[in-house]
Amino acid sequence: MVQQRIALFGTSADPPTRGHQALLEQLLHRYDRVATWASDNPMKQHGAALSVRAMLLKALVEQLNSSNLDLAQDLSSPFTMVTLQRAHQRWPQHNLVFVVGSDLAAQIPHWKQADQWLSQCHMAIAPRQGWPLTAMALADLTRCGASVEVLDVEIPASASSEQRRAPQPELVPSAVWPLLLEHNLYGLNPTPC
Template sequence: MADPIALLGTSADPPTRGHQALLEGLLGLYGEVATWASDNPMKQHGAPLHLRAQLLQALVNEIGDPRLRLQQDLSSPFALATLERAHTLWPGRDLIFVVGSDLAGQIPRWRQAEQWLRLCRLAIALRQGWPLQPAALDALRSLGAQIDLLDLTVPASASSELRKAPEPGQVPTSVWPLLLEHTLYGLTPSRC
């Protein structure tokens, strides 16, 4: 059987050094990683999906590893649709659905969580500043989740904070030109 493929959907609103660290870390754990920009129904987004996909593609290009790909056709506001699409793209492959520790407690409220958790293993990466609560793990396991706690620590950078107050050191180099070209999040060369 082929190696599992890690799946990381993200709002990428905008991609941060945390996204970069997570993607690079996943490449150290898995033979293939697919990522995509997604509309999260629990969030307000600061840029349209097509522009966030371009930002994420710039980051994928910067990482420059052929085992990492932007797979935008996996994008859906709902994990079940994403995983069904992934099973169509990679029949017979084990799918590892990756989330940060900040999302672990929300997953039981996601649409059809019990159903989609059966289609994959759930891998949780610890984000600095967002400790993983034992109650969250218990709730996930009660839904049937097979959980892998990843030996990765993702820096405490958050897209929501960058939208409020740009911090150049938290934005990957490849992402800046597109942020400025499209004046996303109110950014202009003088504001950066």
């Protein structure tokens, strides 16, 4: 029996952008299944509650409309080790690949218990425009025991932090933008007719 390869992509989704959309679409072409979830990053301040960000990510997942894409909110934890334990319990017979953007690569060795979980998972790094992946970051991950693959993907330069500061509708997935307006998120107000 051939083991499925499942990409695990947790994100702050604060809010989800076209970059998140592009990465999920490209992961769906590379892996048998993709699981995504909104999570709290202990190293960031979030602009919306986790439940709201999960709702926004759910809208993006529904927009992508793929039977191979799961919103796996039950994997969400501020700590990667906990998330990976949950994923291994959920898919014990599959090859799991932990996916992160290049903007996080240098931070990962400093994450809680990184030395314990990095050697136990395969990691894929998606280069993001504007956040180059450095040789030092890769060397640090390898030194910590990580098995790292750099994905050949193109992720546009669309950062959630920029969307919170200066929202641009064209950089937000079409299913997400109406929710931002409806819930008055990130200071956005619907324009009256």
